[in-house]
Amino acid sequence: MVDIHIYNTKARTKQPFEPIDPSNVRMYVCGPTVYDHVHIGNARPVAVFDVMFRLLRHVYGSDHVTYARNITDIEDKIMERAERDGVSIKSLTERCARQYQTDMLKLGTLEPSLQPKATEHLPEMIKMMKTLIEKGHAYVADGHVMFHVASMENYGQLSRHSRDELIAGARVEVAPYKKDAADFVLWKPSSEDQMGWSSPWGKGRPGWHLECSCMIEKHLGETIDIHAGGQDLIFPHHENEIAQSECSHGATFVNYWMHNGYLTVDGEKMSKSLGNFHTVHDLLKEHEGEALKLSLLVAHYRQPIDFSIKTIQEQKRRLDRWYRLTDGVDADTTIPVAVIEALADDLNTPRAIAALDALASDDTAGALKAGAQFLGLLLKSNDSWFKGDAPDGITASEIEVLIADRIKARANKDFSESDRIRNRLESAGVALEDGASGTTWRKAD
């Protein structure tokens, strides 16, 4: 049995991973709010924790891991966007959720076991709020249901923020209905024309944190093994999930918290206002999904990544090399130990990739293929990888005709004609390679 070690945010240290139930290891990852295309930063946790999912399946068996990744389809930004675009909330969220799932699959990630949606868990949310009110952890004020932070002894255990610090550092105006500046919203009132659900406290909608607590409890149980997401979620999102869940059921909420580092562009956080915003959807038009995914895995997940197109191109070249080497080679039936060991050490993907590079030679191509495919790479045929859909403006058969003409010219030592044909193909985006077994072509980079 492989020993997995995980850096646990709760303990701020690397710990051996011991599942609650090896026959059902449970992991939850915070997914996107669906109101637009997701950006490449949103894809980082998806790519990273997909590797975790694969590793857990490898170690505990593919039928013994449950991985849930939620879709947040209730949020004020959704309402604003739907109104701006004049579309219904439902059509907006469903379209975006579908697009998200399609794009993530193109990155070569596995489909999670479950993809629960907030809108499907209103009864559970109402039930949790009732429990929290009964137990004195929440109160009703001015149409809101608020979580009362002071009612929880060890609030702040994950982020290491004390309630006092929060109040001292508060940057926003304290809403008048709050008993305490640190209190947060479980439920807020909706006007007639806003999205909302009926509840014992009137028509309203849930606060952001409540859905994750409820979906985890319903689908995975009161205590789960791994909860993951971006570093920015540590506070307030995950801290408040802990508060809601542990105060409502009393059990430990999560044993291992994993948080991926930020992805920046030119050293700055990606944001629309800075104009450095790259959506996965757009990137997939220009770049291979596998190259995109590898770009997200070349750095350790807890390190920041300064994203660039150059990185994608570098990873494309690495994959080109791996594809050439493994052409026509069957993948070994076992995954290289070095790859598994690297991943088991707190998901050290750079080391796993280096291990694959070390296997990138003719006599270990089968191992390379097995290891790469374990990560969801090298899954295409070489034809599809190098040729893909024929480049714009020229068909594969036209290319073959020109190659045949060029072979004739070369046989006649008519190199000016030969080069003319090659240049013509090059300007059409086709690169030629004269190998020992003849001339082949591929799409130029």
Add this chain to the structure above:
RNA sequence: GGCGCGAUGGCGGAGUGGUGACGCAACGGAUUGCAAAUCCGUGUACACGAGUUCGAUUCUCGUUCGCGCCUCCA
């Protein structure tokens, strides 16, 4: 202000108390009509200053610089 993270060669990026991971780029060579692809070869990197040590890029302290979070952003 509070909490936390980081600084490795031209670039990306692991790791380690004592032989320069790995990849990209660059350069030289082989191969090629020329290329491409491939193969062989080439590199005195660990922000700065102290300390601990036989020995520090790795441990400790300090400095500088950069970044994130502090109520709804992965």
